[in-house]
Each structure stands twice: as structure tokens, then as C-alpha cells.
Amino acid sequence: MAHPKRRHSKTRRDKRRSHDFLTGKQLAVDTATGEIHQYHRAHVHEGNLYYRGKVVVENYAKTV
Template identity: 85%
Template structure:
């Protein structure tokens, strides 16, 4: 395994770690159903699959 020849400074280490923080999921409320769901994702409500406030597949829960 390779070993570093020189020690990396704490500043250099911290610069690398700036992008490691986790971000929370973006949630939105569907206009048709009032259901809270993850943005840009289809969601199931009462057996139907909704996307952007419209029914995409009726009876989705029965087919899966």
C-alpha cells in the first residue's frame, strides 16, 4: 500500500471533507392528494400512482 511522503495539513483535510455533509431529502406536497412525498418522484396514494398531481397508473397497488 502507498504511504504519504509528507503529512497533509488540517486545512487540506478539511477542504476535502467540505462535501461530506449529508443533506435532507427535498419534500413537497402533492396538489391533487395533499400527500407529502419526495420531490421529482412518483408516489402511491389509495392504490393509484401519482406524479405531478396527475394519476399515472390506476390500480397500481394491485399490479405490483
């Protein structure tokens, strides 16, 4: 069984625990479609690809 020879510092312990308190993703509501999506991400609504309230690619669902 593993047995540490030296004690780990408080800094090392806290670095390990820094990822225990992550926050959730930021969500936004698109002005054109009313869809909820992540900030700075394009999203598909009714087959079209939207970004910042504008259609970027029409019939996106058919191309992918």
C-alpha cells in the same frame, strides 16, 4: 501502527469532510391528494400512482 510520512494538505482534509454537512431531502405536497413526497418522484396513494397531481397508473398496488 500506521504513521504518515508526509503531512496531508488542507484541501485533502476538507475534501474528506465535505460530506459531513449534507442537507435533508426536499419535500412537496401533492395538490390532488395532499400527500407529502419527494420532489420529482411519483408516489402511491390509495393504490394509484401519482405524479405532478395526476394519476399515472391506476391500481398500481395490484400490479407490483
